[in-house]
Structures are given as C-alpha cells and as structure tokens.
Amino acid sequence: MRNLLPVLPLIIASGVLPVSAMAAPSERAIEIAHKYITIDGHIDAPMHVVTSGADLSTGENTAEFDFDRAKTGGLDAPFMSIYVAATYEESGGAKARADILIGLMEGVAAQFPDKYEIAYSPKDVRRIFKAGKVALPMGMENGSPIEGDLKNLKHFYDRGIRYITLAHSKSNHISDSSYDSNKRWGGLSPFGFQMVEAMNDLGIMVDVSHLSDGAIEDVLDVVRVPVIASHSSMRHFTPGFERNLSDELAKKISENGGVIMINYGSSFLTEEANKYSDMRTAAQTAEEEKLGRAMTRDEIGAFREVWSKDNPYPFATLDDVLDHIDRAVEVAGIDHVGLGTDYDGVGDSLPTDLKDVTSFPVLVDGLLERDYDEAAIEKILGGNALRVWEEVEKGRRKRKF
Secondary structure, three states: OOOOHHHHHHHHHHOOOOHHHOOOOOHHHHHHHHHOOOEEEEEOHHHHHHHHOOOOOOOOOOOOOOHHHHHHHOOOEEEEEEEOOOOHHHHOOHHHHHHHHHHHHHHHHHHOOOOEEEOOOHHHHHHHHHOOOEEEOEEEEOOHHHOOOHHHHHHHHHOOEEEEEOOOOOOOOOEOEOOOOOOOOOOEOHHHHHHHHHHHHHOOEEEOOOEOHHHHHHHHHHOOOOOEEOOOOEHHHOOOOOOOEOHHHHHHHHHHOOEEEEOOOHHHHOHHHHOHHHHHHHHHHHHHHHHOOOOOHHHHHHHHHHHHHHOOOOOOOHHHHHHHHHHHHHHHOHHHEEEOOOEOOOOOOOOOOOOOHHHHHHHHHHHHHOOOOHHHHHHHHHHHHHHHHHHHHHOOOOOOO
C-alpha cells in the first residue's frame, strides 16, 4: 500500500488536487483508493498527446490524466485508448493510425521509465503496482485497424493491445454500432464472428461498448470467455440510448462472467444531459424558422452562446455515478461491475464531483456512504476487471495466423 495521507496537504497546496475534490475525500477513502489496484477501462490520453502535445509526465497540456494526478487519486492501471476514428474505415490508413498511437504510448513509457510501464498482462499490472509506477495497458477503440485480416489481429496483440472495441460511431466491417442507424449486419458481420473467436484464441478481451444490441447478443453467443463493456453505463437511466446497456444485456454479460465498467460522461448518466444537445438543436432550428433562412456559422456560435447561458449544461453528480453502480450491482451482481470513466474523452461533460483522475477517493467515499464494504469496493475499483482479464488469458488456444 502506498500511503499518501502524510503528503496530502502538500498535494493540495501544489494545485494537483482540484478544488472540487480538495476537502472531499476522507482519510479512509484515500487509504482504500491506494491500498488496492484501481483499473480504469478507458482513458483517451493518447489523443491528447497527438492533438495537444500532452506531456503525461509533467501534466503540461493534459486534460484529466497525468502521472501526478493518477498517483494522487490511486489510479494504477488506466487502459490507454488507441482510438481510430470511424472515418478511417472508408478512407484507409486505420492500421497505420493505430500503430502510430501505440508507438506514442511506448515512447511515453520509454521516456519516463520511473513513472510508467506498458502492461501486457494482469501479472504485469500487479508487479508495476508494487513498484509504485503507473501501468499502461492498451485497448483499441474501433476494430477498423484489423482491416479484415486476422494476421493484423495477431500484429496488434504482439504490440500490446489487450482489448478491442469492435466498432465505434459507425458500423464497420466487423460489427454494427449503437450510434449508427444503418445496422448493416444485424449484429456481427461474418468476419466479425471469425474475429471474436480469434480474439478468444489470442487472449484479447472483446469489448462490447459502442456495439448495437444485436451485435452484443452475437458476441455473447460466440465467446467462450468473459467480455468487457469498457466504458458503458446503464440504459435504465437514459431510456432509448442504445450506447448504454439495457438491464437484459447487463444480466447476460454477468452470466457470461464479464464486467460492466461505468462511464462518467454526464450524457451517459442522466436523461437530462443525454437530451441536452437535442434540445439545443431544436432551439436552433426554431430560430432559423423565425429568420426564414439558415444561420451563418458566426450566427450559430452567437446563438448557442446565448442559449447555453439561459440553459446551462446539466452536469451529472457523484450520486448519479453511484446510482449507475447500484443499478449494475442490482442487475449483474457485485462481481461484474467496474469503472471505465472515459476521462480525456468526454470533454467538459464530467460530473461535478469527479472532474479528473484525482477523484477516485471521492468515489470511494460515496461507495462507503452507500454501505459498500471494503471487499466490494476492491472489486469495483479493479478486482473484477483483473479477474476477467485473467480468465481471458486462461482461455487462450494455439492457432496459426
């Protein structure tokens, strides 16, 4: 266990701990957050390295994740999202894009070996945790880089990819997407079925976040090891939002032995936040109807600024996150719930109490207040995710690619 209690006042004074969380965590919550391995199923830091020149060591140009803040919050193994946009499916270059992002993460670990290390297995995560460093396992968000060739799947396994989110915002050659009205396959494609079986053989976790309901059903029909939903919340609170998991699918994931990792984005957590952009679009359309023409780009910007002041964004709260955890535990069971915050990936829509990776002790306090015991909290923080990863490793089979 790494005890930060003696240095907490210095951390606060340094400005690493955000104002919203400064006085919030109890000593017990801080202790628990640092006693156990915390795994985050999805952090989009690699994109900030690309777009902003983010320095994950010093914190310069970073958003919600860097080394000091991870250590403050007790975050030990954030899955780095190797995100490849859906547009690459048609334009080409998906494989190259993924290779570049993986190379950037390898570079971070090589440049700061006293702080970071790429993790290729649960055993690595435990060793790196004991060494006091932050482990960087990698997951691929969008399967487009496989480009219809299972040899590429082996290539990315060899480069360290340990889960793949089969699709993203658009249906691709592997699977239908929850965000795409064009369900071209009615679930998985013929190649998608082959790829899921090959992922099981290699020991790559199948991530069902972003998939259509039909695709998730197909995945669960064909896998022989547990799956993950790396950053999804519960549809019970956002009716009609297919990107979140229905109670029925959450139950099936638990029966499969998998883990549901709760997303922190406000639009994933409350119906009010989920419908916010639709409300703004409707207001803009009504204004254009009054004008009798489409607004210019500058006019749209000015309109949205005024509208947003009159209709402030309805940020979710810690309690909303806890409600989703409670629901997932009720439906799927305590052994099948984890965290996939989507830090660095959901912009400024994070809950008011959980604005960056320093806030895991705040979540722990919330769990304690809702009568979760320490053993249950350990499972939610990372124990369940580690179990699934280990079971996927055990299910590997030798095959030629």
